[in-house]
Amino acid sequence: xxxxxxxxxxxxxxxxxxxxxxxxxxxxxxxxxxxxxxxxxxxxxxxxxxxxxxxxxxxxxxxxxxxxxxxxxxxxxxxxx
Amino acid sequence: xxxxxxxxxxxxxxxxxxxxxxxxxxxxxxxxxxxxxxxxxxxxxxxxxxxxxxxxxxxxxxxxxxxxxxxxxxxxxxxxxxxxxxxxxxxxxxxxxxxxxxxxxxxxxxxxxxxxxxxxxxxxxxxxxxxxxxxxxxxxxxxxxxxxxxxxxxxxxxxxxxxxxxxxxxxxxxxxxxxxxxxxxxxxxxxxxxxxxxxxxxxxxxxxxxxxxxxxxxxxxxxxxxxxxxxxxxxxxxxxxxxxxxxxxxxxxxxxxxxxxxxxxxxxxxxxxxxxxxxxxxxxxxxxxxxxxxxxxxxxxxxxxxxxxxxxxxxxxxxxxxxxxxxxxxxxxxxxxxxxxxxxxxxxxxxxxxxxxxxxxxxxxxxxxxxxxxxxxxxxxxxxxxxxxxxxxxxxxxxxxxxxxxxxxxxxxxxxxxxxxxxxxxxxxxxxxxxxxxxxxxxxxxxxxxxxxxxxxxxxxxxxxxxxxxxxxxxxxxxxxxxxxxxxxxxxxxxxxxxxxxxxxxxxxxxxxxxxxxxxxxxxxxxxxxxxxxxxxxxxxxxxxxxxxxxxxxxxxxxxxxxxxxxxxxxxxxxxxxxxxxxxxxxxxxxxxxxxxxxxxxxxxxxxxxxxxxxxxxxxxxxxxxxxxxxxxxxxxxxxxxxxxxxxxxxxxxxxxxxxxxxxxxxxxxxxxxxxxxxxxxxxxxxxxxxxxxxxxxxxxxxxxxxxxxxxxxxxxxxxxxxxxxxxxxxxxxxxxxxxxxxxxxxxx
Numbered sequence: 118x119x120x121x122x123x124x125x126x127x128x129x130x131x132x133x134x135x136x137x138x139x140x141x142x143x144x145x146x147x148x149x150x151x152x153x154x155x156x157x158x159x160x161x162x163x164x165x166x167x168x169x170x171x172x173x174x175x176x177x178x179x180x181x182x183x184x185x186x187x188x189x190x191x192x193x194x195x196x197x198x
Numbered sequence: 199x200x201x202x203x204x205x206x207x208x209x210x211x212x213x214x215x216x217x218x219x220x221x222x223x224x225x226x227x228x229x230x231x232x233x234x235x236x237x238x239x240x241x242x243x244x245x246x247x248x249x250x251x252x253x254x255x256x257x258x259x260x261x262x263x264x265x266x267x268x269x270x271x272x273x274x275x276x277x278x279x280x281x282x283x284x285x286x287x288x289x290x291x292x293x294x295x296x297x298x299x300x301x302x303x304x305x306x307x308x309x310x311x312x313x314x315x316x317x318x319x320x321x322x323x324x325x326x327x328x329x330x331x332x333x334x335x336x337x338x339x340x341x342x343x344x345x346x347x348x349x350x351x352x353x354x355x356x357x358x359x360x361x362x363x364x365x366x367x368x369x370x371x372x373x374x375x376x377x378x379x380x381x382x383x384x385x386x387x388x389x390x391x392x393x394x395x396x397x398x399x400x401x402x403x404x405x406x407x408x409x410x411x412x413x414x415x416x417x418x419x420x421x422x423x424x425x426x427x428x429x430x431x432x433x434x435x436x437x438x439x440x441x442x443x444x445x446x447x448x449x450x451x452x453x454x455x456x457x458x459x460x461x462x463x464x465x466x467x468x469x470x471x472x473x474x475x476x477x478x479x480x481x482x483x484x485x486x487x488x489x490x491x492x493x494x495x496x497x498x499x500x501x502x503x504x505x506x507x508x509x510x511x512x513x514x515x516x517x518x519x520x521x522x523x524x525x526x527x528x529x530x531x532x533x534x535x536x537x538x539x540x541x542x543x544x545x546x547x548x549x550x551x552x553x554x555x556x557x558x559x560x561x562x563x564x565x566x567x568x569x570x571x572x573x574x575x576x577x578x579x580x581x582x583x584x585x586x587x588x589x590x591x592x593x594x595x596x597x598x599x600x601x602x603x604x605x606x607x608x609x610x611x612x613x614x615x616x617x618x619x620x621x622x623x624x625x626x627x628x629x630x631x632x633x634x635x636x637x638x639x640x641x642x643x644x645x646x647x648x649x650x651x652x653x654x655x656x657x658x659x660x661x662x663x664x665x666x667x668x669x670x671x672x673x674x675x676x677x678x679x680x681x682x683x684x685x686x687x688x689x690x691x692x693x694x695x696x697x698x699x700x701x702x703x704x705x706x707x708x709x710x711x712x713x714x715x716x717x718x719x720x721x722x723x724x725x726x727x728x729x730x731x732x733x734x735x736x737x738x739x740x741x742x743x744x745x746x747x748x749x750x751x752x753x754x755x756x757x758x759x760x761x762x763x764x765x766x767x768x769x770x771x772x773x774x775x776x777x778x779x780x781x782x783x784x785x786x787x788x789x790x791x792x793x794x795x796x797x798x799x800x801x802x803x804x805x806x807x808x809x810x811x812x813x814x815x816x817x818x819x820x821x822x823x824x825x826x827x828x829x830x831x832x833x834x835x836x837x838x839x840x841x842x843x844x845x846x847x848x849x850x851x852x853x854x855x856x857x858x859x860x861x862x863x864x865x866x867x868x869x870x871x872x873x874x875x876x877x878x879x880x881x882x883x884x885x886x887x888x889x890x891x892x893x894x895x896x897x898x899x900x901x902x903x904x905x906x907x908x909x910x911x912x913x914x915x916x917x918x919x920x921x922x923x924x925x926x927x928x929x930x931x932x933x934x935x936x937x938x939x940x941x942x943x944x945x946x947x
Contacts, residue, residue, distance in 0.1 A: 122607060125546070126355065126369030160354035169608035173895075175795050176649070190607035193368070193530040195648065198397075198454025198561035198712055198905060 130157035145179030231404025231420025247298030250332035250863020278436035299523035302488030332863035336520035371546030378512025378544030382503025393856035401450025407465030408476035423710020454561030491560020521559030528566030536570035564905035575913030614827025614891035615801035637922025643909025648713025653706035654723035662773030669708025675836035687728035714902025730788030796895015802826030804910035815938030829901030844907020852915035
């Protein structure tokens with residue numbers, strides 16, 4: 118199981134939780150499992166999010182590997198000028 | 199991704215050769231967006247709404263089309279229907295549908311054989327409007343009874359009960375705020391506001407589009423990102439992306455504002471309607487200010503708690519931003535980065551993205567960060583004064599460092615905030631004596647940077663010189679930086695490398711030069727592609743010597759035998775291998791494609807001294823110091839240029855620049871005479887110190903530097919004015935009339 122840390126505003130889409138345990142070996146797999154467990158998060162993921170894995174921010178990397186020991190945060194989509 | 203390149207003993211990195219595009223630019227030979235001329239070319243002019251909010255009842259182009267020389271008129275009816283989400287927003291912004299949503303919104307466009315004829319024809323397009331109530335202020339737009347700009351524009355994130363103009367809502371944070379504030383010896387709450395400002399690039403938007411009836415097109419355009427132009431234009435027109443080839447011109451500034459489309463799809467639609475003739479559109483300055491993206495304006499509430507020895511115990515921020523008539527104000531970034539400088543256990547952010555009757559905002563240098571920095575760094579300054587702690591010292595006591603958990607979640611890696619604060623403290627400017635009516639301000643800032651989709655190629659020429667092809671337009675000297683990195687990798691002279699910005703037909707997808715990513719991401723791509731070439735060059739040498747490639751090393755621009763069994767061979771230079779490559783296996787090139795994720799943010803600290811004229815309220819900037827972490831400065835002159843440019847723009851935002859709207863929602867200052875950006879005589883020499891805390895995610899340690907520099911100036915100026923006058927200015931811009939008024943109120947108080 119991999120633990121995903123959600124930003125606080127997502128609690129209302131995840132039964133009040135700010136951490137969710139999911140299955141998966143890649144960023145894509147854990148996001149898919151997150152939406153399976155909490156379908157209310159579907160629009161959030163569809164709108165675009167970034168994910169940080171062990172401190173490295175992955176703006177768009179569904180292929181990136183995660184392990185059970187990974188520290189994973191869901192972050193808002195990033196932009197720059 | 200580990201730091202796998204050289205970390206010292208550089209021969210090219212850190213030198214400051216002339217930029218390869220320098221001669222073209224100083225002689226006028228460089229070709230910008232408006233410099234294109236082709237046979238049969240038409241000129242396009244856009245018809246724009248004079249109303250901030252109006253239903254478009256009827257558009258009659260009969261008289262315009264009757265004018266000699268007019269070849270086409272387009273309206274929204276000439277674009278496909280059925281777009282959704284951001285694609286619809288882009289199309290609607292390029293050409294209004296049912297309603298004009300802001301003063302300057304495009305409602306039609308004309309193509310004619312000359313620009314004069316096109317202008318005359320645009321005046322003959324008769325548009326019948328039903329004027330609607332408008333709102334341009336973010337706080338007003340959220341109030342009950344405010345005109346609804348577009349019902350149903352809100353996304354999933356907006357809780358029930360908010361005004362329909364609130365289209366996105368953010369809530370982030372961690373810890374226990376009540377506990378944190380209970381632990382504080384000092385709690386300060388204040389409200390702040392910033393006005394919308396324009397990127398102010400010197401070159402107005404310009405493009406030339408050509409599209410035949412077969413739906414295949416070409417575009418020449420001034421842009422930060424031609425793949426974005428291709429994708430967005432294709433979406434607006436309903437064509438496949440590969441039907442359109444986009445070539446970037448030289449670019450006279452962008453700062454984020456040239457990462458989207460405005461009139462580019464219009465030139466293609468006009469061209470198609472005019473039988474495939476190319477159509478050039480060049481915006482006037484007034485059009486740029488009225489209809490292209492300024493940044494958002496903000497209204498903010500900050501509450502912070504601190505112990506008496508200056509440790510932040512809790513922080514809360516509410517950020518309301520309007521980004522014009524469409525979703526997209528960068529409040530999402532604001533709510534991530536507002537308190538990112540500091541190690542805070544209990545922190546919470548609320549953000550509202552609000553639509554108003556203003557032009558659709560576009561990214562502007564560290565979008566969303568400077569506004570929050572103004573509010574947070576001003577509050578910290580007030581707290582430092584109240585507690586009697588030096589402003590740099592109070593920041594050092596709370597500064598994030600390697601291993602600190604960020605306020606947005608993950609832990610930081612190696613970062614340079616502490617180093618930038620210590621360097622600022624040690625600089626002579628920080629101890630320079632101050633006279634009457636003079637004051638000093640300090641502020642720190644952060645931008646998290648970006649990697650993004652990147653594709654680059656490196657090719658060896660027959661004489662051993664090297665061509666680098668990247669897809670990130672050169673705004674601040676990146677061709678020089680790419681050439682230096684390639685020269686370093688190959689061990690050849692800087693002059694032996696030529697860097698080209700390729701069109702969309704020559705490379706895979708590249709994101710724009712945005713997010714402070716070009717030197718980091720295209721630089722990494724250049725190095726990786728060069729390393730692929732070097733592997734092939736070594737193989738050619740190994741083949742010639744009849745040894746295994748593992749017994750060949752690349753040093754100083756040549757393949758050399760290495761190891762006990764390699765044999766005794768004279769080195770083969772890149773030129774010698776290249777001269778024979780046609781007969782030893784063919785051309786040699788290398789390629790990189792990826793979305794590098796090892797970008798790392800850049801922290802900076804600014805120190806500014808000002809003098810306030812008590813009779814006029816005018817602020818003179820006496821000294822200005824920028825200290826910022828560059829990871830590794832590839833070309834230090836251009837790093838310093840980024841530092842200075844960010845500071846100059848921030849000074850303008852702080853002291854002068856603002857969008858001024860009348861009650862009718864019309865922009866009252868759409869020219870540079872009235873929209874006052876700083877000029878050289880407004881600024882002192884901006885001193886710089888480059889801090890280098892290498893980024894382990896880049897072979898040479900690079901971290902982007904382009905955006906951080908605009909974040910600290912807003913609060914640094916406010917803090918300096920507070921130091922000089924005792925006034926805490928909570929609204930930008932801090933113009934002479936505002937300061938004079940506050941001084942008078944202070945005197946009366």
